Amino acid sequence: EVQLVQSGAVVKKPGESLQISCEGFGYTFNFYWIGWVRQMPGKGLEWMGIIYPADSDTIYSPSFQGQVTISADKSNRTAYLQWNSLKASDTAMYYCARIGPYYFDRDNAFDIWGQGTMVTVSS
Amino acid sequence: EIVLTQSPGTVSLSPGERATFSCRASQSLSNSKYLAWYQQKPGQAPRLLISGASNRATGIPDRFSASGSGTDFTLTISRLEPEDFAVYFCQHYGGSLPGTFGQGTKVEI
Numbered sequence: 721e722v723q724l725v726q727s728g729a730v731v732k733k734p735g736e737s738l739q740i741s742c743e744g745f746g747y748t749f750n751f752y753w754i755g756w757v758r759q760m761p762g763k764g765l766e767w768m769g770i771i772y773p774a775d776s777d778t779i780y781s782p783s784f785q786g787q788v789t790i791s792a793d794k795s796n797r798t799a800y801l802q803w804n805s806l807k808a809s810d811t812a813m814y815y816c817a818r819i820g821p822y823y824f825d826r827d828n829a830f831d832i833w834g835q836g837t838m839v840t841v842s843s
Numbered sequence: 844e845i846v847l848t849q850s851p852g853t854v855s856l857s858p859g860e861r862a863t864f865s866c867r868a869s870q871s872l873s874n875s876k877y878l879a880w881y882q883q884k885p886g887q888a889p890r891l892l893i894s895g896a897s898n899r900a901t902g903i904p905d906r907f908s909a910s911g912s913g914t915d916f917t918l919t920i921s922r923l924e925p926e927d928f929a930v931y932f933c934q935h936y937g938g939s940l941p942g943t944f945g946q947g948t949k950v951e952i
Binding site: 783828833 | 844877889938943
């Protein structure tokens with residue numbers, strides 16, 4: 721079964737660093753773009769950026785450029801979303817999602833979604 | 844950056860009724876096929892319904908259909924089932940990224 725499995729919910733304090741993960745199963749992870757999507761409490765979906773694990777080519781939304789780092793470890797079939805210094809406004813559900821259903825193709829929709837990782841930032 | 848505006852924000856309907864939602868782009872999409880629709884139920888991740896403006900994803904019932912081009916796109920549910928009460932998002936993807944989402948339409952009973 722094709723699926724993305726994300727790391728569990730976390731609670732952090734402002735200023736702390738954090739990395740959350742997204743592991744792919746059941747398909748050739750390296751050759752599909754993976755994206756991250758933010759959903760703040762009670763709000764809509766925001767496209768943060770995407771990465772191609774085979775060569776780590778990464779594209780950020782201007783809204784998130786410099787605020788987070790997207791990376792991937794192709795040997796572990798895992799994508800990551802990282803913050804160096806969290807803010808209370810980073811409190812949200814974060815989803816990873818695969819662009820599919822074709823290899824290499826960046827010009828397609830998110831066809832497989834992870835279950836989401838809830839990040840709470842509070843002092 | 845393209846802005847997608849969905850309407851209505853919330854719609855109240857009954858099972859068996861027809862539902863139609865709109866997604867309007869701030870500028871004509873470079874490729875009208877780069878438009879997707881997602882369904883999100885409370886406490887769940889979004890699920891892809893439609894890509895390529897009108898192509899149903901695997902396993903999506905044929906009561907869901909979509910159409911449109913340029914700046915105006917529509918999602919239709921021919922007869923609402925109880926499990927269809929959810930929030931629906933449109934998304935522009937590919938081409939000139941980022942892949943923006945609309946703000947969503949909530950379908951409630």
